[in-house]
Amino acid sequence: MSGVADLLAAARVKCLTIATAESCTGGMIAAALTDLPGSSEMFLWGAVTYSNPAKRSMLGVSQMTLVTHGAVSEEVAREMAQGALARSGADIAVSITGIAGPGGSEFKPEGRVCFGIATADETRTETVEFGALGRDAVRLAARDHALMLLGQAVGVPGSEP
Incomplete structure:
Protein backbone atom coordinates (compact mmCIF):
# COMPACT_ATOMS: atom_id res chain seq x y z
CA MET A 1 0.00 0.00 0.00
CA SER A 2 3.00 2.34 -0.19
CA GLY A 3 1.68 3.65 -3.53
CA VAL A 4 -1.62 4.58 -1.90
CA ALA A 5 0.24 6.13 1.02
CA ASP A 6 2.32 8.20 -1.42
CA LEU A 7 -0.85 9.23 -3.28
CA LEU A 8 -2.58 10.35 -0.10
CA ALA A 9 0.54 12.11 1.19
CA ALA A 10 0.89 14.06 -2.07
CA ALA A 11 -2.81 14.96 -1.99
CA ARG A 12 -2.45 16.13 1.62
CA VAL A 13 0.58 18.32 0.82
CA LYS A 14 -1.24 19.88 -2.14
CA CYS A 15 -4.55 20.17 -0.23
CA LEU A 16 -6.34 18.09 -2.88
CA THR A 17 -9.43 16.04 -2.25
CA ILE A 18 -10.53 12.90 -4.08
CA ALA A 19 -13.81 11.27 -5.09
CA THR A 20 -14.49 7.96 -6.82
CA ALA A 21 -17.23 6.63 -9.07
CA GLU A 22 -17.00 2.87 -9.52
CA SER A 23 -18.90 0.24 -11.40
CA CYS A 24 -17.05 -3.03 -12.07
CA THR A 25 -14.71 -2.60 -9.09
CA GLY A 26 -17.60 -2.24 -6.67
CA GLY A 27 -15.84 0.13 -4.28
CA MET A 28 -12.33 -1.34 -4.39
CA ILE A 29 -10.72 2.03 -5.16
CA ALA A 30 -12.49 3.71 -2.26
CA ALA A 31 -11.55 0.80 0.00
CA ALA A 32 -7.88 1.07 -0.97
CA LEU A 33 -7.91 4.81 -0.27
CA THR A 34 -9.65 4.47 3.08
CA ASP A 35 -7.53 1.56 4.33
CA LEU A 36 -5.01 4.07 5.64
CA PRO A 37 -5.54 6.20 8.75
CA GLY A 38 -6.01 9.88 8.06
CA SER A 39 -7.44 9.30 4.60
CA SER A 40 -10.58 11.23 5.51
CA GLU A 41 -8.58 14.43 5.00
CA MET A 42 -8.24 13.65 1.29
CA PHE A 43 -10.99 11.17 0.43
CA LEU A 44 -14.37 12.91 0.37
CA TRP A 45 -16.80 10.69 -1.43
CA GLY A 46 -17.29 7.43 -3.25
CA ALA A 47 -20.17 6.09 -5.30
CA VAL A 48 -20.67 2.51 -6.40
CA THR A 49 -22.92 2.78 -9.42
CA TYR A 50 -23.10 -0.76 -10.67
CA SER A 51 -26.38 -0.37 -12.56
CA ASN A 52 -27.31 2.10 -15.27
CA PRO A 53 -30.11 3.60 -13.15
CA ALA A 54 -27.55 4.26 -10.40
CA LYS A 55 -25.19 5.89 -12.89
CA ARG A 56 -28.04 8.16 -13.99
CA SER A 57 -29.47 9.06 -10.58
CA MET A 58 -26.28 9.28 -8.52
CA LEU A 59 -23.85 10.70 -11.09
CA GLY A 60 -26.06 12.32 -13.72
CA VAL A 61 -24.92 10.08 -16.58
CA SER A 62 -27.16 10.77 -19.55
CA GLN A 63 -29.60 8.07 -20.67
CA MET A 64 -28.69 9.03 -24.25
CA THR A 65 -25.00 8.39 -23.56
CA LEU A 66 -25.82 4.99 -22.05
CA VAL A 67 -28.03 4.03 -25.00
CA THR A 68 -25.67 5.35 -27.66
CA HIS A 69 -22.36 4.11 -26.26
CA GLY A 70 -23.21 1.53 -23.60
CA ALA A 71 -22.16 1.51 -19.97
CA VAL A 72 -18.67 0.29 -20.83
CA SER A 73 -17.43 3.28 -22.82
CA GLU A 74 -15.15 6.25 -22.41
CA GLU A 75 -18.18 8.51 -22.85
CA VAL A 76 -19.85 7.00 -19.78
CA ALA A 77 -16.55 7.01 -17.85
CA ARG A 78 -16.25 10.75 -18.66
CA GLU A 79 -19.74 11.53 -17.39
CA MET A 80 -19.22 9.37 -14.30
CA ALA A 81 -16.01 11.25 -13.38
CA GLN A 82 -17.57 14.63 -14.07
CA GLY A 83 -20.67 13.71 -12.05
CA ALA A 84 -18.58 12.54 -9.10
CA LEU A 85 -16.51 15.72 -9.23
CA ALA A 86 -19.58 17.97 -9.34
CA ARG A 87 -21.57 16.14 -6.68
CA SER A 88 -18.72 15.61 -4.22
CA GLY A 89 -16.99 18.97 -4.38
CA ALA A 90 -13.65 17.15 -4.63
CA ASP A 91 -10.66 18.43 -6.57
CA ILE A 92 -10.12 15.15 -8.46
CA ALA A 93 -12.51 12.35 -9.36
CA VAL A 94 -11.73 9.00 -10.90
CA SER A 95 -14.28 6.73 -12.54
CA LEU A 133 -7.64 -12.72 -16.76
CA GLY A 134 -10.62 -13.77 -14.66
CA ARG A 135 -12.95 -11.57 -12.66
CA ASP A 136 -10.76 -11.09 -9.59
CA ALA A 137 -7.61 -10.30 -11.57
CA VAL A 138 -9.39 -7.82 -13.86
CA ARG A 139 -10.91 -6.02 -10.89
CA LEU A 140 -7.55 -5.80 -9.08
CA ALA A 141 -5.76 -4.61 -12.21
CA ALA A 142 -8.47 -2.00 -12.80
CA ARG A 143 -8.24 -0.79 -9.19
CA ASP A 144 -4.47 -0.47 -9.46
CA HIS A 145 -4.71 1.39 -12.76
CA ALA A 146 -7.23 3.84 -11.30
CA LEU A 147 -4.92 4.46 -8.35
CA MET A 148 -2.07 5.09 -10.78
CA LEU A 149 -4.25 7.63 -12.63
CA LEU A 150 -4.97 9.37 -9.33
CA GLY A 151 -1.23 9.33 -8.58
CA GLN A 152 -0.55 11.02 -11.91
CA ALA A 153 -3.26 13.61 -11.22
CA VAL A 154 -1.73 14.60 -7.87
CA GLY A 155 1.84 14.44 -9.19
CA VAL A 156 3.22 11.40 -7.39
CA PRO A 157 6.66 10.58 -8.85
CA GLY A 158 6.74 7.20 -10.55
CA SER A 159 3.00 7.15 -11.30
CA GLU A 160 3.62 6.94 -15.01
CA PRO A 161 2.12 3.89 -16.75
Missing part, protein backbone atom coordinates in the same frame (compact mmCIF):
# COMPACT_ATOMS: atom_id res chain seq x y z
CA ILE A 96 -14.23 3.17 -13.72
CA THR A 97 -16.64 1.07 -15.77
CA GLY A 98 -15.87 -2.23 -17.42
CA ILE A 99 -16.44 -5.90 -17.98
CA ALA A 100 -14.65 -7.89 -15.30
CA GLY A 101 -16.12 -11.18 -16.48
CA PRO A 102 -16.97 -13.78 -17.02
CA GLY A 103 -18.53 -12.91 -20.31
CA GLY A 104 -18.34 -10.01 -22.67
CA SER A 105 -18.98 -9.85 -26.37
CA GLU A 106 -17.21 -9.50 -29.68
CA PHE A 107 -17.54 -5.72 -29.38
CA LYS A 108 -16.95 -5.39 -25.63
CA PRO A 109 -14.72 -8.24 -24.52
CA GLU A 110 -14.05 -9.43 -21.00
CA GLY A 111 -11.30 -7.37 -19.44
CA ARG A 112 -12.17 -4.08 -21.17
CA VAL A 113 -12.22 -1.28 -18.63
CA CYS A 114 -12.82 2.43 -19.25
CA PHE A 115 -11.45 5.08 -16.90
CA GLY A 116 -12.15 8.76 -16.41
CA ILE A 117 -10.19 11.29 -14.39
CA ALA A 118 -11.71 14.72 -13.87
CA THR A 119 -10.53 17.99 -12.39
CA ALA A 120 -12.00 21.46 -12.69
CA ASP A 121 -9.72 22.06 -15.69
CA GLU A 122 -10.06 18.86 -17.71
CA THR A 123 -11.45 15.38 -17.99
CA ARG A 124 -9.40 12.60 -19.54
CA THR A 125 -10.54 9.12 -20.44
CA GLU A 126 -8.85 5.94 -21.55
CA THR A 127 -9.62 2.31 -22.16
CA VAL A 128 -7.43 -0.56 -21.06
CA GLU A 129 -7.79 -4.08 -22.41
CA PHE A 130 -6.70 -6.27 -19.50
CA GLY A 131 -7.86 -9.41 -21.29
CA ALA A 132 -9.72 -12.43 -19.94
Whole structure:
Protein backbone atom coordinates (compact mmCIF):
# COMPACT_ATOMS: atom_id res chain seq x y z
CA MET A 1 0.00 0.00 0.00
CA SER A 2 3.00 2.34 -0.19
CA GLY A 3 1.68 3.65 -3.53
CA VAL A 4 -1.62 4.58 -1.90
CA ALA A 5 0.24 6.13 1.02
CA ASP A 6 2.32 8.20 -1.42
CA LEU A 7 -0.85 9.23 -3.28
CA LEU A 8 -2.58 10.35 -0.10
CA ALA A 9 0.54 12.11 1.19
CA ALA A 10 0.89 14.06 -2.07
CA ALA A 11 -2.81 14.96 -1.99
CA ARG A 12 -2.45 16.13 1.62
CA VAL A 13 0.58 18.32 0.82
CA LYS A 14 -1.24 19.88 -2.14
CA CYS A 15 -4.55 20.17 -0.23
CA LEU A 16 -6.34 18.09 -2.88
CA THR A 17 -9.43 16.04 -2.25
CA ILE A 18 -10.53 12.90 -4.08
CA ALA A 19 -13.81 11.27 -5.09
CA THR A 20 -14.49 7.96 -6.82
CA ALA A 21 -17.23 6.63 -9.07
CA GLU A 22 -17.00 2.87 -9.52
CA SER A 23 -18.90 0.24 -11.40
CA CYS A 24 -17.05 -3.03 -12.07
CA THR A 25 -14.71 -2.60 -9.09
CA GLY A 26 -17.60 -2.24 -6.67
CA GLY A 27 -15.84 0.13 -4.28
CA MET A 28 -12.33 -1.34 -4.39
CA ILE A 29 -10.72 2.03 -5.16
CA ALA A 30 -12.49 3.71 -2.26
CA ALA A 31 -11.55 0.80 0.00
CA ALA A 32 -7.88 1.07 -0.97
CA LEU A 33 -7.91 4.81 -0.27
CA THR A 34 -9.65 4.47 3.08
CA ASP A 35 -7.53 1.56 4.33
CA LEU A 36 -5.01 4.07 5.64
CA PRO A 37 -5.54 6.20 8.75
CA GLY A 38 -6.01 9.88 8.06
CA SER A 39 -7.44 9.30 4.60
CA SER A 40 -10.58 11.23 5.51
CA GLU A 41 -8.58 14.43 5.00
CA MET A 42 -8.24 13.65 1.29
CA PHE A 43 -10.99 11.17 0.43
CA LEU A 44 -14.37 12.91 0.37
CA TRP A 45 -16.80 10.69 -1.43
CA GLY A 46 -17.29 7.43 -3.25
CA ALA A 47 -20.17 6.09 -5.30
CA VAL A 48 -20.67 2.51 -6.40
CA THR A 49 -22.92 2.78 -9.42
CA TYR A 50 -23.10 -0.76 -10.67
CA SER A 51 -26.38 -0.37 -12.56
CA ASN A 52 -27.31 2.10 -15.27
CA PRO A 53 -30.11 3.60 -13.15
CA ALA A 54 -27.55 4.26 -10.40
CA LYS A 55 -25.19 5.89 -12.89
CA ARG A 56 -28.04 8.16 -13.99
CA SER A 57 -29.47 9.06 -10.58
CA MET A 58 -26.28 9.28 -8.52
CA LEU A 59 -23.85 10.70 -11.09
CA GLY A 60 -26.06 12.32 -13.72
CA VAL A 61 -24.92 10.08 -16.58
CA SER A 62 -27.16 10.77 -19.55
CA GLN A 63 -29.60 8.07 -20.67
CA MET A 64 -28.69 9.03 -24.25
CA THR A 65 -25.00 8.39 -23.56
CA LEU A 66 -25.82 4.99 -22.05
CA VAL A 67 -28.03 4.03 -25.00
CA THR A 68 -25.67 5.35 -27.66
CA HIS A 69 -22.36 4.11 -26.26
CA GLY A 70 -23.21 1.53 -23.60
CA ALA A 71 -22.16 1.51 -19.97
CA VAL A 72 -18.67 0.29 -20.83
CA SER A 73 -17.43 3.28 -22.82
CA GLU A 74 -15.15 6.25 -22.41
CA GLU A 75 -18.18 8.51 -22.85
CA VAL A 76 -19.85 7.00 -19.78
CA ALA A 77 -16.55 7.01 -17.85
CA ARG A 78 -16.25 10.75 -18.66
CA GLU A 79 -19.74 11.53 -17.39
CA MET A 80 -19.22 9.37 -14.30
CA ALA A 81 -16.01 11.25 -13.38
CA GLN A 82 -17.57 14.63 -14.07
CA GLY A 83 -20.67 13.71 -12.05
CA ALA A 84 -18.58 12.54 -9.10
CA LEU A 85 -16.51 15.72 -9.23
CA ALA A 86 -19.58 17.97 -9.34
CA ARG A 87 -21.57 16.14 -6.68
CA SER A 88 -18.72 15.61 -4.22
CA GLY A 89 -16.99 18.97 -4.38
CA ALA A 90 -13.65 17.15 -4.63
CA ASP A 91 -10.66 18.43 -6.57
CA ILE A 92 -10.12 15.15 -8.46
CA ALA A 93 -12.51 12.35 -9.36
CA VAL A 94 -11.73 9.00 -10.90
CA SER A 95 -14.28 6.73 -12.54
CA ILE A 96 -14.23 3.17 -13.72
CA THR A 97 -16.64 1.07 -15.77
CA GLY A 98 -15.87 -2.23 -17.42
CA ILE A 99 -16.44 -5.90 -17.98
CA ALA A 100 -14.65 -7.89 -15.30
CA GLY A 101 -16.12 -11.18 -16.48
CA PRO A 102 -16.97 -13.78 -17.02
CA GLY A 103 -18.53 -12.91 -20.31
CA GLY A 104 -18.34 -10.01 -22.67
CA SER A 105 -18.98 -9.85 -26.37
CA GLU A 106 -17.21 -9.50 -29.68
CA PHE A 107 -17.54 -5.72 -29.38
CA LYS A 108 -16.95 -5.39 -25.63
CA PRO A 109 -14.72 -8.24 -24.52
CA GLU A 110 -14.05 -9.43 -21.00
CA GLY A 111 -11.30 -7.37 -19.44
CA ARG A 112 -12.17 -4.08 -21.17
CA VAL A 113 -12.22 -1.28 -18.63
CA CYS A 114 -12.82 2.43 -19.25
CA PHE A 115 -11.45 5.08 -16.90
CA GLY A 116 -12.15 8.76 -16.41
CA ILE A 117 -10.19 11.29 -14.39
CA ALA A 118 -11.71 14.72 -13.87
CA THR A 119 -10.53 17.99 -12.39
CA ALA A 120 -12.00 21.46 -12.69
CA ASP A 121 -9.72 22.06 -15.69
CA GLU A 122 -10.06 18.86 -17.71
CA THR A 123 -11.45 15.38 -17.99
CA ARG A 124 -9.40 12.60 -19.54
CA THR A 125 -10.54 9.12 -20.44
CA GLU A 126 -8.85 5.94 -21.55
CA THR A 127 -9.62 2.31 -22.16
CA VAL A 128 -7.43 -0.56 -21.06
CA GLU A 129 -7.79 -4.08 -22.41
CA PHE A 130 -6.70 -6.27 -19.50
CA GLY A 131 -7.86 -9.41 -21.29
CA ALA A 132 -9.72 -12.43 -19.94
CA LEU A 133 -7.64 -12.72 -16.76
CA GLY A 134 -10.62 -13.77 -14.66
CA ARG A 135 -12.95 -11.57 -12.66
CA ASP A 136 -10.76 -11.09 -9.59
CA ALA A 137 -7.61 -10.30 -11.57
CA VAL A 138 -9.39 -7.82 -13.86
CA ARG A 139 -10.91 -6.02 -10.89
CA LEU A 140 -7.55 -5.80 -9.08
CA ALA A 141 -5.76 -4.61 -12.21
CA ALA A 142 -8.47 -2.00 -12.80
CA ARG A 143 -8.24 -0.79 -9.19
CA ASP A 144 -4.47 -0.47 -9.46
CA HIS A 145 -4.71 1.39 -12.76
CA ALA A 146 -7.23 3.84 -11.30
CA LEU A 147 -4.92 4.46 -8.35
CA MET A 148 -2.07 5.09 -10.78
CA LEU A 149 -4.25 7.63 -12.63
CA LEU A 150 -4.97 9.37 -9.33
CA GLY A 151 -1.23 9.33 -8.58
CA GLN A 152 -0.55 11.02 -11.91
CA ALA A 153 -3.26 13.61 -11.22
CA VAL A 154 -1.73 14.60 -7.87
CA GLY A 155 1.84 14.44 -9.19
CA VAL A 156 3.22 11.40 -7.39
CA PRO A 157 6.66 10.58 -8.85
CA GLY A 158 6.74 7.20 -10.55
CA SER A 159 3.00 7.15 -11.30
CA GLU A 160 3.62 6.94 -15.01
CA PRO A 161 2.12 3.89 -16.75
